[in-house]
Amino acid sequence: QKEVEQNSGPLSVPEGAIASLNCTYSDRGSQSFFWYRQYSGKSPELIMFIYSNGDKEDGRFTAQLNKASQYVSLLIRDSQPSDSATYLCAVTSNSGYALNFGKGTSLLVTP
Amino acid sequence: NAGVTQTPKFQVLKTGQSMTLQCAQDMNHNSMYWYRQDPGMGLRLIYYSASEGTTDKGEVPNGYNVSRLNKREFSLRLESAAPSQTSVYFCASSSSLYGTGELFFGEGSRLTVL
Numbered sequence: 681q682k683e684v685e686q687n688s689g690p691l692s693v694p695e696g697a698i699a700s701l702n703c704t705y706s707d708r709g710s711q712s713f714f715w716y717r718q719y720s721g722k723s724p725e726l727i728m729f730i731y732s733n734g735d736k737e738d739g740r741f742t743a744q745l746n747k748a749s750q751y752v753s754l755l756i757r758d759s760q761p762s763d764s765a766t767y768l769c770a771v772t773s774n775s776g777y778a779l780n781f782g783k784g785t786s787l788l789v790t791p
Numbered sequence: 792n793a794g795v796t797q798t799p800k801f802q803v804l805k806t807g808q809s810m811t812l813q814c815a816q817d818m819n820h821n822s823m824y825w826y827r828q829d830p831g832m833g834l835r836l837i838y839y840s841a842s843e844g845t846t847d848k849g850e851v852p853n854g855y856n857v858s859r860l861n862k863r864e865f866s867l868r869l870e871s872a873a874p875s876q877t878s879v880y881f882c883a884s885s886s887s888l889y890g891t892g893e894l895f896f897g898e899g900s901r902l903t904v905l
Contacts, residue, residue, distance in 0.1 A: 688831070714893075722898075723896035723899055724834070725896070726893045726894070768834065770894075773836070777839055778824060778839045778849060780836070782833055784833055
């Protein structure tokens, strides 16, 4: 069983602060890493993907990948109340055809 | 452009009844997936279809069957529903044959088995 682990939270940060979301994975062969955002009662939507070690920035979001440590993170700068959601880490499965998801971290941004 | 469409959105079944969840995508994607989402369990893959004409088991396939009817449609069937199958079911599609592309999700189907 290939696993993707996330702290379930809730992670509470004040508006304007940096939110840091973390994810570890067990399959060293995983090649692709994704962060999805899911609002309550809605379907997941892609925020970021990263394939190479290092950082990838897109607006207020930065994804960080460290394959040696099997660790991927998502930083959200200048957090807004609208960022309050569950964030799902996803990693390619050993079949290569599908994604394995973590259980998600609930983020609450307080005004 | 509807993206991924799932029907029905809500369904209540009695134990032992059967039903089929329908999914269709209009993005010409090769790969399609069925996930279930339960509180505290995250998204778990039931079945996937890497391309038209192929289907494979995911993490939790027991109690389910699937049909990739054509490139657009991928259905999920519960032959004899059990309370443990109460869940939110998501269909998704992706353009890539391998898990490197973005997954586009339907709105979900909320199933309750009494």
